[in-house]
Amino acid sequence: MKKIVVIVMVLWFTTVAISAKFISFGLGAQTLFHTNSVEELEFGGEVRLGILFAEGVVSLLYESDNRLTSLVTVGASMNLFDLLHIGLGLGPALSIEKSGGDFCWGFMDTSKTYQKTCDLNSGIRQGLVHYRMHGDIKLGRISLGMTYLVPSKGYTLHNNDVSKLGPDWEVSRVGASVLFWLF
Numbered sequence: 140m141k142k143i144v145v146i147v148m149v150l151w152f153t154t155v156a157i158s159a160k161f162i163s164f165g166l167g168a169q170t171l172f173h174t175n176s177v178e179e180l181e182f183g184g185e186v187r188l189g190i191l192f193a194e195g196v197v198s199l200l201y202e203s204d205n206r207l208t209s210l211v212t213v214g215a216s217m218n219l220f221d222l223l224h225i226g227l228g229l230g231p232a233l234s235i236e237k238s239g240g241d242f243c244w245g246f247m248d249t250s251k252t253y254q255k256t257c258d259l260n261s262g263i264r265q266g267l268v269h270y271r272m273h274g275d276i277k278l279g280r281i282s283l284g285m286t287y288l289v290p291s292k293g294y295t296l297h298n299n300d301v302s303k304l305g306p307d308w309e310v311s312r313v314g315a316s317v318l319f320w321l322f
Contacts, residue, residue: 162188162190164189166318169185169314170183170315171286174312181208196226196271197209202234207234210231211233214226223276223277224284225273225275226271226272226273231267231269233246243256247267249298266296267290268304275316281319284318287313291304291306
């Protein structure tokens, strides 16, 4: 049994390594909705940067004239023969808010509401960590994808309480994206 597992893993890693690009960069549009309420659609943009198997994603959603919400995730991705792209990451939920004439950072706290902070480092440390899974079908330089976002049950980099690292499935969101890959 161990030989079969080792052989499958070696074949899988070889396939992924052969089809991986050194750098990939894509940007496009996305829409999200809460799994318990389809009427609440959110629209925005998404940027992905991949270096071999590592991937960073920034997604911005238009919430109001005064706030853009954001999810910044870091994780791993797999690109199979430039046809299928699968990724998994985690990171904090942030916001960019306009207060008067100034722009300020914000973060989603453990009660899932946004709080203002004018320090990006503080926002990253106090932002509620989310899990992000996505899968895309690539058609040349265009990809069509699905995204699944799940917040943790209260984990932030600041409180570092591992017992709250589990996913909160009740408030998950599903989305779709269209990306244009520059390289």
